[in-house]
Amino acid sequence: MASQSPFPGAFPATRLRRMRKDDFSRRLMRETVLTADDLIYPMFVLEGEAQRQQVPSMPGIERLSIDGIMREAEELLRLGIPAIALFPVVPPEAKSLDASEAWNPEGLVQNTVAAIKSEFPELGVITDVALDPYTSHGQDGIIDNEGYVLNDETTAALVRQALSHAEAGADVVAPSDMMDGRIGAIRNALEGASHRHTRILSYAAKYASSFYGPFRDAVGSATALGKADKKTYQMDPANSDEALREVALDLKEGADMVMIKPGMPYLDIVHRVKQQFGVPTFVYQVSGEYAMLMAAAENGWLDEQAVVLESLTAIKRAGADGILTYFARRAAEWLQAES
Ligand SMILES: NCc1[nH]cc(CCC(=O)O)c1CC(=O)O
Numbered sequence: 166m167a168s169q170s171p172f173p174g175a176f177p178a179t180r181l182r183r184m185r186k187d188d189f190s191r192r193l194m195r196e197t198v199l200t201a202d203d204l205i206y207p208m209f210v211l212e213g214e215a216q217r218q219q220v221p222s223m224p225g226i227e228r229l230s231i232d233g234i235m236r237e238a239e240e241l242l243r244l245g246i247p248a249i250a251l252f253p254v255v256p257p258e259a260k261s262l263d264a265s266e267a268w269n270p271e272g273l274v275q276n277t278v279a280a281i282k283s284e285f286p287e288l289g290v291i292t293d294v295a296l297d298p299y300t301s302h303g304q305d306g307i308i309d310n311e312g313y314v315l316n317d318e319t320t321a322a323l324v325r326q327a328l329s330h331a332e333a334g335a336d337v338v339a340p341s342d343m344m345d346g347r348i349g350a351i352r353n354a355l356e357g358a359s360h361r362h363t364r365i366l367s368y369a370a371k372y373a374s375s376f377y378g379p380f381r382d383a384v385g386s387a388t389a390l391g392k393a394d395k396k397t398y399q400m401d402p403a404n405s406d407e408a409l410r411e412v413a414l415d416l417k418e419g420a421d422m423v424m425i426k427p428g429m430p431y432l433d434i435v436h437r438v439k440q441q442f443g444v445p446t447f448v449y450q451v452s453g454e455y456a457m458l459m460a461a462a463e464n465g466w467l468d469e470q471a472v473v474l475e476s477l478t479a480i481k482r483a484g485a486d487g488i489l490t491y492f493a494r495r496a497a498e499w500l501q502a503e504s
């Protein structure tokens with residue numbers, strides 16, 4: 166009788182489906198496991214008291230005044246989230262050409278940091294070092310008459326801003342501006358002021374991406390920026406080797422951690438950076454990625470929990486040690502419910 170086997174005279178010696186058959190063996194061979202330890206929650210802080218505003222292009226995300234941030238911080242700690250990243254919503258009247266509100270020792274970010282660190286010292290606080298919330302034109306730096314962002318003048322301002330954050334108690338300062346040489350300048354100033362433990366998370370490879378739109382709505386820099394772009398300092402999305410040069414420089418200048426931004430469309434960059442340098446590597450799943458996933462979820466086109474956890478696991482698999490994501494809080498809740 167002729168054999169019924171589709172594999173004449175043999176069978177596939179390796180059946181990869183065997184290990185996929187049951188949950189126990191899938192769990193045993195799983196390479197990447199997402200936990201709350203991988204998550205950093207970006208938060209938008211507003212002036213005033215008992216203020217909360219929805220961000221229309223980021224459903225589920227709110228701008229909160231300090232009291233709201235404090236309540237949220239307690240919950241984040243309970244969920245096991247190690248750190249938050251703060252972004253200020255600066256009123257138009259506090260914006261200027263020289264961005265001097267950025268290093269006001271009593272500024273919104275400085276006050277928020279101090280409040281969190283006094284009540285919840287174990288929650289890591291990361292601050293954004295960049296001038297865009299504070300400039301009247303919405304660029305991340307000081308501009309000349311042609312609107313060109315001046316590198317070294319901007320770096321001097323960033324140093325003042327970073328020092329004021331460290332002074333307020335920030336654990337990590339995160340320059341997101343992409344000026345050349347700012348990591349070295351900030352490191353030097355921190356050491357000089359005896360802020361020996363302040364960590365620097367460098368937005369080392371930050372692309373001139375169109376996925377930042379909802380963030381610019383959230384912090385209110387979109388109006389100031391208008392139709393202008395940031396292509397003279399943020400990277401061209403077409404480039405990859407250049408990202409390695411950016412990371413190498415920032416490490417040499419004293420960065421403790423590096424970041425790639427955005428996330429999902431840039432996982433090849435994440436992989437190259439992690440392979441090449443083997444340093445703490447972070448990824449920002451940015452506002453536009455959040456908006457995209459939420460829009461599909463709200464339409465019932467994608468299963469929110471499933472796609473979010475898949476996207477975060479994929480970012481970690483590519484090489485991320487941690488992920489800044491607007492889903493951090495909900496992801497931590499889902500992970501807690503599963504365990
Ligand atoms: N220094 C600005 C800054 N810091 C973080 C983001 C984007 C974050 C996001 O889209 O979620 C941006 C926007 C920009 O460069 O215009």
Ligand SMILES: [Mg+2]
Pocket residue numbers: 343344345346369411414415
């Ligand atoms: Mg650089």
